[in-house]
Amino acid sequence: xxxxxxxFLVLGLGLIGWIFGRARASGFVRKAKGGPRGTVNSLPYYxxxxxxxxxxxxxxxxxxxxxxxxxxxxxxxxxxxxIAAELPQDTFARAAILSEARAIAQGFQATxxxxxxxxxxxxxxxxxxxxxWLGVAATLLLLFAGGAFAFTRLKPDFRARGKVERVIxxxxxxxxxxxxxxxxxxxxxxxxxxxxxxxxxxxxxFLFGTDWNPKSVVTPGADNGYGxxxxxWGTIFIGAIIAMVVAVPLGLMSAIFLTQYASSTVRKWMKPxxxxxxxxxxxxxxxxxxxxxxxxxxxxxxMLGVSNAASDNALAAGIVMGVMIIPLVSSMSDDSIAAVxxxxxxxxxxxxxxxxxxxxxxxxxxxxxxxVGGILLAVSRAIGETMIVVMAAGYTANLTANPFDTxxxxxxxxxxxxxxxxDFGSPHTLAAFALGLALFITTFFLxxxxxxxxxxxxxxxx
Amino acid sequence: MxxxxxxxxxxxxxxxxxxxxxxxxxxxxRRFKAMGFFAVALSTLFLAFLLFTMLGQGLxxxxxxxxxxxxxxxxxxxxxxxxxxxxxxxDAALNSMDIPGLVELAVGQQYAGLGxxxxxxxxxxxxxxxxxxxxxxxTSKQTLWLPADSRLDVAFKRQGEPAAEKTVAALSEKDALRxxxxxxxxxxADATDPSAVGIWAAFKGSLMTxxxxxxxxxxxxxxxxxxxxxxxxxxRLTDMIEVSINNLAAVPSIIFGLLGLAVFLTIFGLPRSxxxxxxxxxxxxTMPVIVIAGRNAVKSVPPSIREAALGIGxxxxxxxxxxxxxxxxxxxxxxxxxGMARALGETAPLLxxxxxxxxxxxxxxxxxxxxxxxxxIYLWSDEVNQGFVEKTSAAIIxxxxxxxxxxxxxxxxxxxxxxxx
Numbered sequence: 001x002x003x004x005x006x007x008f009l010v011l012g013l014g015l016i017g018w019i020f021g022r023a024r025a026s027g028f029v030r031k032a033k034g035g036p037r038g039t040v041n042s043l044p045y046y047x048x049x050x051x052x053x054x055x056x057x058x059x060x061x062x063x064x065x066x067x068x069x070x071x072x073x074x075x076x077x078x079x080x081x082x083i084a085a086e087l088p089q090d091t092f093a094r095a096a097i098l099s100e101a102r103a104i105a106q107g108f109q110a111t112x113x114x115x116x117x118x119x120x121x122x123x124x125x126x127x128x129x130x131x132x133w134l135g136v137a138a139t140l141l142l143l144f145a146g147g148a149f150a151f152t153r154l155k156p157d158f159r160a161r162g163k164v165e166r167v168i169x170x171x172x173x174x175x176x177x178x179x180x181x182x183x184x185x186x187x188x189x190x191x192x193x194x195x196x197x198x199x200x201x202x203x204x205x206f207l208f209g210t211d212w213n214p215k216s217v218v219t220p221g222a223d224n225g226y227g228x229x230x231x232x233w234g235t236i237f238i239g240a241i242i243a244m245v246v247a248v249p250l251g252l253m254s255a256i257f258l259t260q261y262a263s264s265t266v267r268k269w270m271k272p273x274x275x276x277x278x279x280x281x282x283x284x285x286x287x288x289x290x291x292x293x294x295x296x297x298x299x300x301x302x303m304l305g306v307s308n309a310a311s312d313n314a315l316a317a318g319i320v321m322g323v324m325i326i327p328l329v330s331s332m333s334d335d336s337i338a339a340v341x342x343x344x345x346x347x348x349x350x351x352x353x354x355x356x357x358x359x360x361x362x363x364x365x366x367x368x369x370x371x372v373g374g375i376l377l378a379v380s381r382a383i384g385e386t387m388i389v390v391m392a393a394g395y396t397a398n399l400t401a402n403p404f405d406t407x408x409x410x411x412x413x414x415x416x417x418x419x420x421x422x423d424f425g426s427p428h429t430l431a432a433f434a435l436g437l438a439l440f441i442t443t444f445f446l447x448x449x450x451x452x453x454x455x456x457x458x459x460x461x462x
Numbered sequence: 463m464x465x466x467x468x469x470x471x472x473x474x475x476x477x478x479x480x481x482x483x484x485x486x487x488x489x490x491x492r493r494f495k496a497m498g499f500f501a502v503a504l505s506t507l508f509l510a511f512l513l514f515t516m517l518g519q520g521l522x523x524x525x526x527x528x529x530x531x532x533x534x535x536x537x538x539x540x541x542x543x544x545x546x547x548x549x550x551x552x553d554a555a556l557n558s559m560d561i562p563g564l565v566e567l568a569v570g571q572q573y574a575g576l577g578x579x580x581x582x583x584x585x586x587x588x589x590x591x592x593x594x595x596x597x598x599x600x601t602s603k604q605t606l607w608l609p610a611d612s613r614l615d616v617a618f619k620r621q622g623e624p625a626a627e628k629t630v631a632a633l634s635e636k637d638a639l640r641x642x643x644x645x646x647x648x649x650x651a652d653a654t655d656p657s658a659v660g661i662w663a664a665f666k667g668s669l670m671t672x673x674x675x676x677x678x679x680x681x682x683x684x685x686x687x688x689x690x691x692x693x694x695x696x697x698r699l700t701d702m703i704e705v706s707i708n709n710l711a712a713v714p715s716i717i718f719g720l721l722g723l724a725v726f727l728t729i730f731g732l733p734r735s736x737x738x739x740x741x742x743x744x745x746x747x748t749m750p751v752i753v754i755a756g757r758n759a760v761k762s763v764p765p766s767i768r769e770a771a772l773g774i775g776x777x778x779x780x781x782x783x784x785x786x787x788x789x790x791x792x793x794x795x796x797x798x799x800x801g802m803a804r805a806l807g808e809t810a811p812l813l814x815x816x817x818x819x820x821x822x823x824x825x826x827x828x829x830x831x832x833x834x835x836x837x838x839i840y841l842w843s844d845e846v847n848q849g850f851v852e853k854t855s856a857a858i859i860x861x862x863x864x865x866x867x868x869x870x871x872x873x874x875x876x877x878x879x880x881x882x883x
Binding site for chain 2: 161165168169171172173175176177178179180182183185186189190192193249250251252253254256257258260261262270272273274275276277279280281282283284285286287288290291292323326354355356357359360377380381383384385386387390391411414415418419424432433436439440443444447448451
């Protein structure tokens with residue numbers, strides 16, 4: 001019996017429990033013909049839910065625990081067999097044989113590469129089925145015990161609704177806690193793997209070194225090519241400088257035009273078009289940047305007389321990223337301009353200022369904190385963007401301010417370090433987590449500041 | 463003490479200086495407006511340019527070049543009958559016919575001296591399928607149109623390698639080439655040969671990933687939104703939940719990929735590059751989007767409805783599940799579809815958990831190695847072979863159609879069902 005089948009069996013039995021519980025409570029209602037429900041405390045289906053929850057919840061919980069517990073139990077059982085004494089003492093070789101035998105026994109693998117594995121396969125098969133059936137039996141036992149317990153509790157005056165609602169509230173709280181668990185999970189895994197990385201490579205080299213050429217075998221104390229300064233610079237240059245030079249004027253002017261000048265028909269049509277720009281997947285932008293924009297930029301550079309223009313230049317990636325960010329800047333500016341009290345605008349217009357003078361000298365200064373917050377969010381979005389730079393910018397770390405040259409970014413290097421068949425504990429993999437941590441902290445900080453600025457600004461006019 | 467000097471004469475609004483100043487102010491006004499228009503127009507033009515580039519290249523990806531090959535089946539198969547290739551023994555009969563050999567022989571006879579690889583690698587499989595679909599073919603002399611090799615395909619559609627161009631010219635003289643609809647592209651899987659690739663495997667992988675994402679993110683997101691809007695007490699824990707959700711919504715997607723790699727693959731040991739892990743990772747990313755949309759939808763349900771329900775004796779849980787949730791559902795669904803559309807286009811986290819492997823067959827289950835549509839686009843874009851350019855754009859067209867469809871559905875739902883209170 002597979003896990004899925006057992007899951008459906010448990011849920012099906014839960015449904016039967018629900019039906020029985022409800023039927024029993026309906027019986028109470030029929031017997032107690034006083035008022036509309038007689039003296040029965042809760043509606044019949046609450047009784048049904050009570051029985052279903054009492055039977056299914058412990059069984060499901062047990063299944064989850066058993067799923068994580070049984071592999072080690074199976075291994076212990078196999079190791080306790082006399083033939084296991086023939087296993088090599090070396091832990092690595094031992095683990096390889098065990099995992100291979102296990103894979104064959106489960107049917108994931110057809111043939112063994114190690115002779116020893118074949119001998120262990122029947123043992124594994126036996127242990128696996130023994131613990132599987134033990135688990136099934138225990139699950140069903142728990143289910144019936146829970147169901148029976150709940151069923152005996154059902155009485156006309158039993159407060160089934162209160163009990164069920166408490167479970168629902170617990171479920172709601174649990175769902176909300178997943179957000180915290182995810183955040184903690186991200187933080188913990190990044191910190192943990194980065195800590196492992198920094199025990200191999202000194203944080204000083206990582207943060208202040210200017211040579212990025214990661215070696216797969218590190219020697220403590222020596223220069224291992226893990227200086228991330230070129231990556232930090234590349235990320236800032238593409239995401240925070242080139243992209244913003246494109247996105248800020250275009251986004252801000254679009255927002256001004258659409259809110260202050262455009263007729264309502266134009267606005268009705270243009271806003272969704274800008275939203276489409278935001279909805280295009282980044283992989284499409286990346287392909288477009290690599291295929292169309294990058295060659296055009298290189299030709300342009302050659303025309304200008306820049307001899308060493310690369311085909312995977314920073315400018316193409318930055319421009320396309322800027323276009324992707326336009327809708328974000330535009331909508332944030334839109335919101336902040338709309339939040340400026342009308343009295344300020346009317347006052348300026350009444351004094352004889354033209355529309356553009358009002359915008360430039362009254363609306364924009366008043367909306368500035370909101371616009372700046374929006375730009376910070378846009379920067380955070382741009383430096384975390386991956387696919388455009390992976391496809392259009394290069395993989396070579398270069399500490400240069402020449403936009404026609406190849407520049408790499410943090411995200412590109414994370415992708416580059418994690419592709420290829422690397423062992424999880426290798427410095428390459430761990431370096432990706434260290435870069436991820438740097439990215440996470442930066443974007444977290446930017447988002448926090450941006451949200452604070454925007455919030456404070458909104459409050460100022462409320 | 464300084465006394466302000468006030469010019470007692472009134473401003474001469476119609477004077478030369480004033481008129482000039484006003485003219486320049488109005489010119490500045492027009493310039494500013496033109497700049498705004500220019501910004502909007504530029505963004506629109508960029509979008510139009512992008513879409514036209516993709517369409518221009520991608521539409522060719524749905525077409526394939528076919529080569530006419532004449533099969534003298536009775537002679538080639540030494541008298542096979544329609545009955546022998548149908549029924550339960552059809553497979554054995556077809557195998558014994560050695561179709562790849564037949565194809566090679568037939569092509570060799572007709573197009574001698576034009577190079578040896580005129581047909582794509584799956585041509586023999588196509589012939590086999592044609593025979594299964596229509597066993598009558600085997601009794602007579604037939605001309606079958608078979609997909610041409612990728613080099614010829616590129617050369618026939620546009621500029622290819624010089625050698626291939628020459629072959630195409632020779633074949634065109636014989637009227638042996640035509641353009642047909644590329645069904646393989648919609649039904650096939652990844653391959654090394656661009657004329658044999660298809661997006662079905664990647665598409666199925668995407669669908670399975672999305673199914674997992676929806677299954678996990680939607681209930682959790684809705685329940686969390688209900689808790690935060692309706693029940694959460696004002697305390698430290700609630701503040702922490704709010705900060706986490708706002709932060710998660712803005713975390714770069716690649717970080718979720720790192721989480722998936724460290725937690726789902728390494729700690730939990732779930733199968734690498736499977737739709738299950740992809741769905742789990744994307745669910746964590748989509749959940750905050752649904753929570754934020756859900757909270758706005760729940761917030762917009764007027765308090766009078768809650769008070770009315772409480773007034774006639776509903777419990778707080780009944781108020782929410784019987785009244786607030788059904789009224790907020792259209793708004794929640796709109797947010798969910800938008801979040802799902804974002805997840806469908808997401809590539810980076812899936813690369814991190816190994817969904818970039820070469821997958822030559824559609825995944826059968828949730829734990830099989832799979833790839834997703836955007837990842838497939840990325841993989842094809844990396845190929846050197848010229849034949850992949852149009853396939854990449856064609857896959858992008860499919861992806862964009864789906865995204866636009868989802869967004870249109872969201873807008874429709876919003877307009878159709880959302881109540882303004």
